[in-house]
Amino acid sequence: MPGLNRNQMAWRAAQDIADGTVINLGIGIPVLASDHLPAGRDVFFQSENGVIGVGPAAAPNEADTDLVDAGSRTITLRSGATIIDSTASFAMIRGGHIDVTILGAFEVAANGDFANWDSRIPDKGPLVGGAMDLAVGAREVWAIMEHNTRQGAPRLLERCALPLTAVRCVRRVFTDIAVIDVTDAGFVVRELLPDVSVERLHARTGAPFTLAQDFKPLVVPPLPV
Amino acid sequence: MAIDKRVQSAAAAMEGVRDGAVVFISGFGGAGFANKLLVALRDHGAKELTLVVNSATHRLSLTHELIAAGQVRKVIASAGRGRDAGLSVFEQLLKDGKMEFECVPQGTFAERIRAGGAGIPAFYTPVAYGTDLARGKEVRTINGRDCVLETAISGDLALLRADIADRFGNLTFRHAQMNFGPAMATAAKLAVAEVRATQDEPIAPDRVQLSGVFIDRVVAVGA
Numbered sequence: 001m002p003g004l005n006r007n008q009m010a011w012r013a014a015q016d017i018a019d020g021t022v023i024n025l026g027i028g029i030p031v032l033a034s035d036h037l038p039a040g041r042d043v044f045f046q047s048e049n050g051v052i053g054v055g056p057a058a059a060p061n062e063a064d065t066d067l068v069d070a071g072s073r074t075i076t077l078r079s080g081a082t083i084i085d086s087t088a089s090f091a092m093i094r095g096g097h098i099d100v101t102i103l104g105a106f107e108v109a110a111n112g113d114f115a116n117w118d119s120r121i122p123d124k125g126p127l128v129g130g131a132m133d134l135a136v137g138a139r140e141v142w143a144i145m146e147h148n149t150r151q152g153a154p155r156l157l158e159r160c161a162l163p164l165t166a167v168r169c170v171r172r173v174f175t176d177i178a179v180i181d182v183t184d185a186g187f188v189v190r191e192l193l194p195d196v197s198v199e200r201l202h203a204r205t206g207a208p209f210t211l212a213q214d215f216k217p218l219v220v221p222p223l224p225v
Numbered sequence: 226m227a228i229d230k231r232v233q234s235a236a237a238a239m240e241g242v243r244d245g246a247v248v249f250i251s252g253f254g255g256a257g258f259a260n261k262l263l264v265a266l267r268d269h270g271a272k273e274l275t276l277v278v279n280s281a282t283h284r285l286s287l288t289h290e291l292i293a294a295g296q297v298r299k300v301i302a303s304a305g306r307g308r309d310a311g312l313s314v315f316e317q318l319l320k321d322g323k324m325e326f327e328c329v330p331q332g333t334f335a336e337r338i339r340a341g342g343a344g345i346p347a348f349y350t351p352v353a354y355g356t357d358l359a360r361g362k363e364v365r366t367i368n369g370r371d372c373v374l375e376t377a378i379s380g381d382l383a384l385l386r387a388d389i390a391d392r393f394g395n396l397t398f399r400h401a402q403m404n405f406g407p408a409m410a411t412a413a414k415l416a417v418a419e420v421r422a423t424q425d426e427p428i429a430p431d432r433v434q435l436s437g438v439f440i441d442r443v444v445a446v447g448a
Contacts, residue, residue: 048253048331048332049253049254049256049401049404050401050403050404051401064400065255065256065285066255066256066257066399066400066401066402067256067400067401068253068254068255068256068401069254070253070254071254072254072255072283072285073254074255083398083400083401083403084403085403085404085405085406085407085408086253086279086331086335086403086404086405086408087335087336087338087339087407087408089335090331090332090335090336093332094332094350094351094352118357123312123316123319123320124306124307124312124316125281125282125304125305125306125307125313125315125316125319125326126304126305126306126326126328127303127304127305127306128303128304128328128329128330128331128358129303129304129330129331130303130330130331130332131330132330132332132333132352132353132356132358133330133331133332133333133352136351136352136353136354137332137351137352163356163357164355164356164357165356166352166354166355166356167354167355167356
């Protein structure tokens with residue numbers, strides 16, 4: 001049965017971005033969250049390359065390769081934006097000045113360990129970028145990922161099997177079927193798609209979990225893939 | 226003699242660069258790549274270079290031309306993955322054991338360069354603790370936080386792209402061109418900036434984004 005698509009996962013994560021947040025969105029699904037921010041929330045999107053206040057993507061006729069985000073997208077700036085150098089940008093990240101980062105993930109462990117940088121593709125060069133800095137430095141780390149691999153293996157685990165990005169850092173996970181908090185007591189499921197049973201969720205999850213006191217259905221509007 | 230850091234060509238800006246140089250290359254995501262200087266360095270022909278560059282393989286940077294020309298011995302970067310499913314020249318050299326590669330988290334990369342230019346030999350950071358990238362590094366718990374010792378990077382040559390330079394080497398940057406440029410300029414013995422234009426008139430002091438003290442040569446290359 002189909003779970004949420006990429007835009008729906010990003011939409012669900014965007015609902016949790018509080019007004020006034022300074023946030024860094026990773027490449028892939030996370031960056032889509034900026035398109036789904038609820039109206040009235042004034043948010044600063046920070047990008048590792050030093051753009052503080054990323055606006056919507058640039059129209060093709062206005063694209064300028066000097067004005068890009070860390071994912072090489074040509075962008076616009078929001079009002080109040082600033083541009084700083086990389087050392088200041090990472091001082092902002094490492095120094096705890098970023099409220100939230102949302103990052104794509106391969107695996108998350110019940111203790112918050114996080115793997116998102118090395119999927120062990122044979123012979124391809126390593127790529128870590130700013131993931132380790134964000135995972136350690138942001139005040140809160142949220143992960144977005146499919147609940148299971150294409151082969152059906154769980155990505156929520158007792159311990160990560162893939163190389164770690166950072167230890168004990170993830171606070172919340174948005175998957176295509178559930179929203180899960182990572183707590184001192186392990187995974188706590190907050191929301192679950194109505195057509196996925198709790199038993200089925202156990203079968204698809206690689207670690208024990210409990211249900212939140214305010215456990216509720218995961219409801220997301222239809223959105224294009 | 227009046228200070229004037231302007232040189233006539235990118236080729237002239239490479240004068241004195243030697244084999245084995247440690248070369249910083251600025252630029253990120255498309256902004257701030259000093260591609261005219263990279264071509265000049267390729268044509269200059271210095272070999273056995275160590276490149277310190279955020280990405281070894283970015284499609285809009287000509288870094289790969291130095292690698293393809295066989296001038297590079299080692300790369301220190303946060304990214305070394307090509308875009309395509311097949312292997313880039315860099316990845317093939319890595320696979321064949323003909324290239325050394327040091328993968329560094331991007332913020333640690335920036336801070337190691339900053340330290341190199343700021344007289345700080347090493348520093349502790351919580352980033353990469355407990356990961357493969359901390360392997361073999363000294364670990365210490367400071368104020369209850371597990372940290373990794375990282376050493377500074379300094380080098381011989383920095384290549385950066387800026388918007389305007391005056392004859393003192395003072396720079397302004399356009400949009401996101403700045404990225405690693407200021408830190409790299411401070412960490413290199415010879416810092417060279419290619420710029421859209423140079424001017425006789427000094428840039429207003431409170432508009433200068435990088436002091437000319439950190440810059441040795443500037444060359445105007447147009448937009």
